[in-house]
Amino acid sequence: METLEDLAELVRNCTDCPLHGSRTNAVPGEGPANAEILFIGEGPGFHEDRQGRPFVGPAGNFLEELLQSIGMSRDQVYIANMVKCRPPNNRDPAPGEISACSKYLDRQIELINPLLIVTLGRFSMSRFLPGQSISRARGRLRPVGGRHIFPIMHPAAGLRRQEMRDAIEQDFAKVPGLLDVLRMQADPASAPAVRDEPAEYRAEPPTPSLWDMMSGEPPAVDARSQPPERPEEPAEPPVDEPPPGQQRLF
Ligand code: URA
Ligand code: SF4
Numbered sequence: 001m002e003t004l005e006d007l008a009e010l011v012r013n014c015t016d017c018p019l020h021g022s023r024t025n026a027v028p029g030e031g032p033a034n035a036e037i038l039f040i041g042e043g044p045g046f047h048e049d050r051q052g053r054p055f056v057g058p059a060g061n062f063l064e065e066l067l068q069s070i071g072m073s074r075d076q077v078y079i080a081n082m083v084k085c086r087p088p089n090n091r092d093p094a095p096g097e098i099s100a101c102s103k104y105l106d107r108q109i110e111l112i113n114p115l116l117i118v119t120l121g122r123f124s125m126s127r128f129l130p131g132q133s134i135s136r137a138r139g140r141l142r143p144v145g146g147r148h149i150f151p152i153m154h155p156a157a158g159l160r161r162q163e164m165r166d167a168i169e170q171d172f173a174k175v176p177g178l179l180d181v182l183r184m185q186a187d188p189a190s191a192p193a194v195r196d197e198p199a200e201y202r203a204e205p206p207t208p209s210l211w212d213m214m215s216g217e218p219p220a221v222d223a224r225s226q227p228p229e230r231p232e233e234p235a236e237p238p239v240d241e242p243p244p245g246q247q248r249l250f
Contacts, residue, residue: 004033007107011084012052017100019085019093025052026085029108031078036179038114039063040105040124041081042154043093049086054079059156063120066155066172078112080105082123093123102127109147115182117147118175121154139171141178148182150175 008028014020027044030053039055047057055063055074064074083093083101093101105127109117119125122134128144129137134153142149152172158165184191 002107002111004029004108004111007104007111011104014084014101014104017083017085017097019083019087019097019101022088023085024049027052027054027081028084028104029054029078029080031074031112032076033078033112035076035078035112036115036183037072037077037175038109038112038117039077039079039120040117040127041079041120042123043081043083044086045090046086054081055155058159059154062155062158066168069169070172070176078108078114080108082127098123098127115148115186116175116178117149119149119151121157125149125151138167139174148178150178 011028012026014026020026023044027048031038041055041059044054045057045059047060048054054060063079067073067077082105083097084104085101087093087097117128119128125132125134125137128147128149129142129151132151134151137151138153140150142151150171153164153168155168158168
């Protein structure tokens with residue numbers, strides 16, 4: 001069976017788009033095959049092209065800091081890119097280059113089968129959420145084609161502007177909670193045991209779930225806490241207007 005290393009070897013020898021002509025090294029991606037999180041960037045930059053490894057320049061240092069801030073390290077996650085060879089002068093990858101290269105990312109996703117895919121920047125977001133704006137889509141978990149996509153801005157943007165840095169840090173801080181929810185969803189047996197609560201507590205409407213909060217959807221409203229839409233009996237008998245000419249006393 002094909003492995004991630006087989007795939008990396010295909011990438012290193014790939015000449016399927018013009019980017020192969022200007023690369024020093026292709027950058028297939030790296031990380032454990034059983035990683036829970038797959039990060040997808042845009043494409044290799046100068047340092048990545050030199051070393052053949054993803055996110056090893058300044059943006060990579062920031063990504064490592066972000067991982068540390070949630071108690072993780074880069075050897076626990078898989079890091080890949082939309083295109084595996086550096087676009088000259090770090091220009092945007094062209095649509096034809098992205099489509100020529102997408103077969104490799106598709107296979108990486110299948111082989112890793114991650115619990116969570118974090119897209120870094122607009123190019124990788126667009127693969128799953130075409131036509132959406134990153135400033136609106138960022139920081140919310142989105143189910144797409146059976147996968148869980150969490151779009152955030154590209155770490156390189158965080159190096160340029162403090163507001164972007166703040167936004168990326170805020171979004172990143174949601175990742176551990178998302179992972180908890182997704183792990184539980186994937187394996188309900190791993191859920192912590194529920195305490196046997198007194199009956200009077202059980203009648204309370206449930207609080208919004210972590211899932212609702214993380215996915216940014218408005219919390220589901222419990223029907224029991226809402227007034228019925230059409231009460232069977234009006235609460236008060238309707239007050240009729242007095243017939244014309246008749247004095248109303250109260
Ligand atoms: N930026 C990316 O999008 N990918 C890298 O690997 C490095 C910088
Ligand atoms: Fe092949 Fe992708 Fe490199 Fe293009 S960018 S040459 S498709 S590996």
